[in-house]
Amino acid sequence: MGGHHRGPGRDEPxxxxxxxxxxxxxxxxxxLVAMVWLWPTGDVVPGDGQGSADQYxxxxxxxxxxxxxEELTDDVNxxxxATVSLETPEDDPRDEPVDSAEVPLPNGPGAPEVEEGDDVVLILNETPDGESYAIVDHQRGTGLVVLAGAFVxxxxxxxxxxxxxxxAGLGVTFLLLLYFVVPAILAGSPPLVAIVGSAAIMLTVLYLxxxxxxxxxxxxxxxxxxxTLTGxxxxxxxxALHLTGVTDDLSLAVGMTQGVNTEGLLLAGIVIGSLGVxxxxTVTQSATVAELARANPAYGALQLFRAGSRVGRSHIASVVNTIVLAYAGSALPLLILIVANTESLGSVVTDQIIAQKVVRSVVATLGLVAAVPLTTGLAALVLRGAPEAPDETAATVSPQI
Structure with missing residues (x-):
């Protein structure tokens, strides 16, 4: 870093x-105009919570x-x-709040393993015999704050x-997703909102x-x-593949309770997921061509394009594997379940759950493959003949988050 701060853009050729x-x-x-047009209005309101239990x-x-x-089928605790001291929230709907409750130890798939002194999350169920509490999870607020602090x-x-x-760029990304993209989808906006939101994120974050x-x-x-090509x-x-976007209980619940078009939600997820890669x-290719132009100002546009493309091909080869592994890892439990209950490999691949992962991977890869020649060619035309920069102001490529 040279021991001092370079202002943004000083190292640009x-x-x-x-x-x-x-x-x-x-x-x-x-x-900007599209964001104003698609910006969600006050009509978007939280759900009434019907069908969901109160949490404490x-x-x-x-x-x-x-x-x-009796023998437990999935013994966890x-x-x-367990005797649990309860925190009483300000908006507690209970007529007579209680300070503590005796609840059965949780067991079954995904049940939290508990010990004395653990901070836990409980739900309140209404039964014919009265109110009943159940432990469903651990509290993780403090741990997440510590982890986020270490990251910062x-x-x-x-x-x-x-x-x-x-x-700061990461903060802008979350703000746009939480206050524009997600509320706009809940308000019934078309999948176009994902491209508009992604464009706004990119224009802000890359320059920032x-x-x-x-x-x-x-x-x-x-x-x-x-x-745009990815979209x-x-x-x-x-x-063409007749994908509905409904592959599990979560996507089904979003479609039924919130009235969201799950097919459009699938498209939005593909576009937003592709943007990060x-x-x-594109930043790597552009910076690579810039460094090549600095190292040899005599290089013409064609020479810069060829040299930058060689770097791009290596980058794509590794990124493609990263994309496939990321989607496979996120769908691993479902993949295991499908393989265990299906005889042929063809049936596994064509199942809608796996087909959606395949579409995400293939479409993202095609977008990446197109990005390399597009960005490299444009960079070669713009940055050819760039003057050599002093050592202390050599450009650095900051990692993407």
Whole structure:
């Protein structure tokens, strides 16, 4: 890092051509107009909670174990009861709040393993015999805060100001997802909202993280083009393969209780999921061409394109495996269940659950493959003949989050 901070854009070779800004400015304006048009109104309200049990926080003060009368099919904590001191929330719907309750020890698939002193989450069920509490989970708020703090410290300690800007970009991403994309989907907006939200995230985060300059602008244009192609390909694949977006109880519940178009939700997920890998590839390709142009200013556009493409091919080969493994890992329990209950491999692959993972992987890969030549070619045209930069201002590529 040279022991001092470089302002954003100081290490960018050359200036962004006027033609690039003439393309980028209308896109940014169109994105802003689309956000205003699709911005959710006050009509979006939380669900009334019907069909869901009230949750309470508590702490286990004592355990009383007993011998099981019948053998448990999935023994986690054994038989017995736990005495739990309950926290009373301000909006407690109970007519007569209680300070403690005696609840049975949780057992079964996914049941939390509990000990005395554990902070737990309970639900209140209405039964013919009266109210009944059950332990369903552990409280994780404190642990997540500690983990997030360690993440922030690591980013700032290693990345310094680049780390701070990356964290700011991450904050912008969450804000746009939570306050624009998700509420707009709940309000019934079309899948277009995912492309608009992704464009807004990319235009804000890339410049915030990497600074205003030629290489960032090239990466933005390459990402926009590849993201649009990804959206079109995903729409075509979902329609041609008759995918509904409903593969489990969660997606079914979202569609039934919130009235969300699950097919559109699938498209939105593919587009947003692809963005994180796309901007990594485009920023890397743009910065690679910039460094090649600095190292040999005599290189022409064709030489820069060929050299940058060789790096891009290696990058794509590794990223594709990463994408497939990420989707396979997220669907591993379902994959095991399907394989265990299906005789032929063909039936496994064509099952809608696996087919959706395949579509996500293939469409994201096609978008990445297109991103490399698009970004590399544009960077070669824009950055050719860049002057050699001093050592202390050599460009660095900050990692994507």
């Amino acid at each position: 050359g200036r962004t051509p006027r033609a690039a800004w003439l393309v980028l400015a209308p896109i940014a304006l169109l994105t 926080d508590g702490r286990i003060t004592s355990l009383e174990r007993s011998e099981c009368i 054994g038989c017995g009861t 410290l690591a980013m700032v300690a290693f990345g310094r100001w680049r780390g701070v800007s990356a964290l 993280t990497h600074g205003l300059g030629a290489t960032t602008t090239v990466a933005v244009l390459g990402t926009l083009a590849s993201l 079109l390909l995903s729409a075509l694949a979902v329609s 796309l901007d990594d590839v």
